[in-house]
Amino acid sequence: MSQLQRVLTVAAKRDAKRVLDAVGSPDVLPWLLVGMSGMRPVDVSISNAVPSLLASLGTLPEAVLWDDPLVDLSDGTRWWHLSPAAHGLQIDPSGITVRVADGAMLSLDELPGATVFPPIRAGVRLANRDRFPLAMMEDHPEKGGNALDLGGRPESEWTAAMEAALALIEAGLPTWYSELPTTLSRLVPVGFDERLHLSASYREAPGMAYLTLHPNALTLAEAVVHETQHGKLNALTWLDPVLHNGRTFWTDSPVRPDERPLIGVLLAVHAFVPVAALHCALAERQWPDPQYFFRRRMEVLRSNARGLDTLEEHAEPTGLGSRLLGDLRALHDRLVEAAGGLPDEAAITSQ
Numbered sequence: 156m157s158q159l160q161r162v163l164t165v166a167a168k169r170d171a172k173r174v175l176d177a178v179g180s181p182d183v184l185p186w187l188l189v190g191m192s193g194m195r196p197v198d199v200s201i202s203n204a205v206p207s208l209l210a211s212l213g214t215l216p217e218a219v220l221w222d223d224p225l226v227d228l229s230d231g232t233r234w235w236h237l238s239p240a241a242h243g244l245q246i247d248p249s250g251i252t253v254r255v256a257d258g259a260m261l262s263l264d265e266l267p268g269a270t271v272f273p274p275i276r277a278g279v280r281l282a283n284r285d286r287f288p289l290a291m292m293e294d295h296p297e298k299g300g301n302a303l304d305l306g307g308r309p310e311s312e313w314t315a316a317m318e319a320a321l322a323l324i325e326a327g328l329p330t331w332y333s334e335l336p337t338t339l340s341r342l343v344p345v346g347f348d349e350r351l352h353l354s355a356s357y358r359e360a361p362g363m364a365y366l367t368l369h370p371n372a373l374t375l376a377e378a379v380v381h382e383t384q385h386g387k388l389n390a391l392t393w394l395d396p397v398l399h400n401g402r403t404f405w406t407d408s409p410v411r412p413d414e415r416p417l418i419g420v421l422l423a424v425h426a427f428v429p430v431a432a433l434h435c436a437l438a439e440r441q442w443p444d445p446q447y448f449f450r451r452r453m454e455v456l457r458s459n460a461r462g463l464d465t466l467e468e469h470a471e472p473t474g475l476g477s478r479l480l481g482d483l484r485a486l487h488d489r490l491v492e493a494a495g496g497l498p499d500e501a502a503i504t505s506q
Contacts, residue, residue: 159205162215169216177211181341182229185287185360188393192359195288203286207231209246210263218247225253227286231340233269234284273310275317277325278336282343283310287360290343301355301365306347308368313344316368320375327436328380331429339383342366354378358393361386373437373448377430384426397421397476404469409462417470421480424462428483431455431490438494456497459487 167174178184183204190200202223209221210230222243228235239256252260263269272280282303291300305313325332340362345353347368352375354366364382369375391397401418408415410423434452442448463484472480491497 159219159221162217162219165216166212173212177208177231179337179340179362180207180211180229180231181360181363182207182231182234182286183211185357185363188359189288191393194359203227203288206244209244210251212246214248214250215246216248218245220245228253228266230263231272232274232280233263233271235266235268235270236284237266237268272341273314275314275342276321277332277339279317279321279339280341281310281314281317282341282363285343287343287357287363289357289359290365292357301343301345303343304346305344306368308347313368316370316372316375317342317379319372320379323372323376323437324379324433327376327433328429331380331432335383338362338387339364339379342379344368352378354382356382356385356389358389361390373442373451376433380430380433381426384429385422388422388425391475392418395473395475397473397479399471399473400469406465406469409458409465417466420462420465421470421476424459424466424483425479427455427459427462428487428490431459432486435490435493452494453498456487456491456494460491460497463487 163174178187186195186200186204189195190197190204206221206223206225207227207229209215209219210228213230220243225237225241225243228237228241228244237253237255241256242254242258244251244253245260251263253263253266254260255266270283272282274280285303291302321332321335341364343363343365345355345365345367349370352367352369352371354364356364364379364386366375366378366382369378388397398418398421401421402416404417405414406417406420408420408423410427411419415423431452434448434455438448438452463480466480467484470476470480
């Protein structure tokens with residue numbers, strides 16, 4: 156391991172972006188963060204993360220041998236389930252070779268059984284396998300975990316639906332959309348429901364979003380914005396607590412039926428203020444159901460107002476958290492003004 160650390164340090168000095176991109180892969184960083192959080196033993200997390208880190212890098216300045224057994228391996232765009240397990244891999248300036256069970260040394264392109272994560276757009280791919288170890292841990296009262304599930308729909312339907320959702324985001328929030336190659340890597344399908352839409356993300360897995368398929372492209376676009384925003388804030392909380400009392404002060408949630416810690420309220424507001432910005436940008440479109448669009452836009456604005464009021468009343472922000480709250484309030488106020496003000500509940504339901 157000490158040799159690997161030294162060689163990775165050399166590689167990072169030569170090309171920091173390449174190393175950071177590999178570390179940030181959804182097959183690498185979540186395992187490392189799970190180990191850091193204490194949710195899994197560190198040695199288990201490292202043994203799961205390092206092979207895919209090396210595969211994502213492709214080359215290193217000098218040879219490094221990883222001689223632990225390999226069952227699952229990913230380079231970020233492809234994955235392999237190796238059965239029987241491979242004996243390990245070697246990475247050097249010429250590339251990667253895997254020692255498979257019969258002793259043969261094969262390059263990644265020669266490994267049998269490669270499955271490609273289908274590309275959607277802007278660097279985002281659809282998962283057709285998921286090894287994130289916390290995916291079945293769930294605190295939402297309406298869900299029971301996030302097992303990968305296409306919901307009986309073909310993969311092509313999923314990619315087409317997500318393509319349409321991302322196209323809406325590109326049209327409405329082009330600057331936000333341009334950040335996707337660094338903020339969202341993988342969408343994990345977790346079933347289909349034509350009425351209810353559910354989504355999830357994890358602090359230990361920034362860049363990944365779990366979501367159900369839904370026939371409404373706007374609903375999916377909202378979910379992508381919502382969960383990607385969670386990923387951004389979750390990543391920030393590894394570096395700064397943002398709210399000193401974020402996990403000790405509990406209150407009503409503006410978007411959920413159960414009480415949440417104050418950081419949960421901030422996660423909701425941080426997610427849905429950009430959703431409101433998306434609504435604002437798309438307001439002039441000809442929607443099949445304009446009444447629904449109006450109600451949804453106003454509901455989100457009202458929810459954001461409640462959440463911001465709660466945060467401003469109770470939050471004890473860090474310096475960075477104070478800047479974040481100020482920016483969210485300023486954007487929210489502009490969006491309310493653009494919507495012509497905030498109607499009361501009766502005015503919304505009458506539309």
